[in-house]
Amino acid sequence: MKSFAPLRRARASVAPQCRASDTAGSRDPLEQVAMLAESRTRLNRSRASTVQTGEGIILLGRVFRWLLILLMASAWAAVGVVARAEPAPSQQASAVVTLPEPTGSEAIGVVDLHLVDPSRHDPYLPTRTRELMVSIWYPAADQAAIPLRPWVSEQVSRAYSDGLAKVGLPITGSWTLASSHGRVDAAADSAGGRRPIVLFSPGMGMPRETSTAQAEDLASHGFVVVTISHTYESQATEFPDGRLEKSVLPQVVDAEQVNAQIGQAIQVRVADTRFVLDQLADLSTGVDPDADGHPLPANLAGILDLSKIGMFGHSLGGATAAQVMHDDRRVAAGVDLDGSLLGSVLTDGLDRPFVLIGSAGRERAQDPSWQQFWAADHGPKLEFRLDGSQHLSFSDNQLIVPALAAAGIVPADFAAKVVGTIAPQDSLDLQRVYLRTFFDTTFGRYDDLTKTPATTLLHPGMIPVP
Numbered sequence: 001m002k003s004f005a006p007l008r009r010a011r012a013s014v015a016p017q018c019r020a021s022d023t024a025g026s027r028d029p030l031e032q033v034a035m036l037a038e039s040r041t042r043l044n045r046s047r048a049s050t051v052q053t054g055e056g057i058i059l060l061g062r063v064f065r066w067l068l069i070l071l072m073a074s075a076w077a078a079v080g081v082v083a084r085a086e087p088a089p090s091q092q093a094s095a096v097v098t099l100p101e102p103t104g105s106e107a108i109g110v111v112d113l114h115l116v117d118p119s120r121h122d123p124y125l126p127t128r129t130r131e132l133m134v135s136i137w138y139p140a141a142d143q144a145a146i147p148l149r150p151w152v153s154e155q156v157s158r159a160y161s162d163g164l165a166k167v168g169l170p171i172t173g174s175w176t177l178a179s180s181h182g183r184v185d186a187a188a189d190s191a192g193g194r195r196p197i198v199l200f201s202p203g204m205g206m207p208r209e210t211s212t213a214q215a216e217d218l219a220s221h222g223f224v225v226v227t228i229s230h231t232y233e234s235q236a237t238e239f240p241d242g243r244l245e246k247s248v249l250p251q252v253v254d255a256e257q258v259n260a261q262i263g264q265a266i267q268v269r270v271a272d273t274r275f276v277l278d279q280l281a282d283l284s285t286g287v288d289p290d291a292d293g294h295p296l297p298a299n300l301a302g303i304l305d306l307s308k309i310g311m312f313g314h315s316l317g318g319a320t321a322a323q324v325m326h327d328d329r330r331v332a333a334g335v336d337l338d339g340s341l342l343g344s345v346l347t348d349g350l351d352r353p354f355v356l357i358g359s360a361g362r363e364r365a366q367d368p369s370w371q372q373f374w375a376a377d378h379g380p381k382l383e384f385r386l387d388g389s390q391h392l393s394f395s396d397n398q399l400i401v402p403a404l405a406a407a408g409i410v411p412a413d414f415a416a417k418v419v420g421t422i423a424p425q426d427s428l429d430l431q432r433v434y435l436r437t438f439f440d441t442t443f444g445r446y447d448d449l450t451k452t453p454a455t456t457l458l459h460p461g462m463i464p465v466p
Helices: 029-045 061-072 154-166 208-220 255-284 316-327 368-376 397-406 412-419 424-442
Strands: 093-097 107-121 129-140 148-150 173-177 179-184 195-201 224-229 236-238 244-246 304-314 333-337 354-358 381-386 462-464
Touching (some): 093 397, 129 208, 154 236, 154 244, 173 397, 195 316, 208 224, 208 424, 224 255, 255 316, 304 316, 304 424, 316 333, 333 424, 354 424, 368 381, 381 424, 397 412, 397 424
Parallel strands (some): 093 173, 195 224, 195 304, 304 333, 333 354, 354 381
Antiparallel strands (some): 107 129, 148 179
């Protein structure tokens, strides 16, 4: 692929690196993912560099040509409402954090499914069968009377807050998260025909709800988005009966333990995702895969386009997306949001479109795993750097933490430390439009310039890396 020069080179301050030898108990849980990412980088340096040729597929040249055009000229979409804290009048600081409005025109439905894989013993609790919770976000018939799904349930939110308190972060008030924009079990909109599917895997230890802003925005633009919580690795996974399963991963104190933990996690995640793909295939035929017999929303089975499946993920979720693409050809395109890569995809590469989007302190020059993948990859690929961001800017933490800081609930300097200096609205807008444009183009929804947004401009905050 012909390289291209950045429109603007901005100075990127490299975030201080976490050491694997740091005592686990002294780290904030929001920063553990960054430590794990660095350990993955060390793990990647020890892996073989032999490049193997993967299966070849024929890609339509014009599709990726338009991908380049669109990503270089992506719409800088304005979002009217940003996540904000709304202080309540009281002696103690209190806040309600709200999600930005989705930018698409479609109403959004959402269903939570409890999936059980009878073919696998749970790798973290071998006496149990592997079970997962997923959320499916989809274009819905406009049914405003149907209740909205919580952004994060009370139990999961409490687990998040407790994690902050346990590591000594001073929390001087109370806070709650407002609802999402998804209508629970609303009928799917069948008028638009079959819709592309996008899978999502979160960062290590994170529940699927921590990227709700991205998932529901894609759904508002006509995608079916399937988000996955990886049970017993995730900080908290809530099941329909109210059971809350927390992470069973032990605290890790050195690089060898971290690497072993990550190595197991990536294998589990790939197996989880491929199982979810199998369940979607069953669902598309009208089979209800929910372990508790929860009825499927009307018309949902009929809108799934299994010929157009993509995947994105944050941190270890980005590595999961790359390895799933390597192992399962049902996934045709992927995006890694600031995650070091690992697994056989490093030496084999991919032959389908893949995008790397890094924080201010990450690009190929800083991450050997990205260098190795880039050299081995023989499919269409692009790399960008989000100026002013930090590792956790690629999740809903970029909305929550600044809102809590603005309300005085967490220290003012904490937000910049974990989610960077970029304005939350700008960060989210950029991620939303680049994700959407990439998947739109890859799946042929924009096959000529007449279908692109009316106003196109590459925002200087998203810097192409040649």
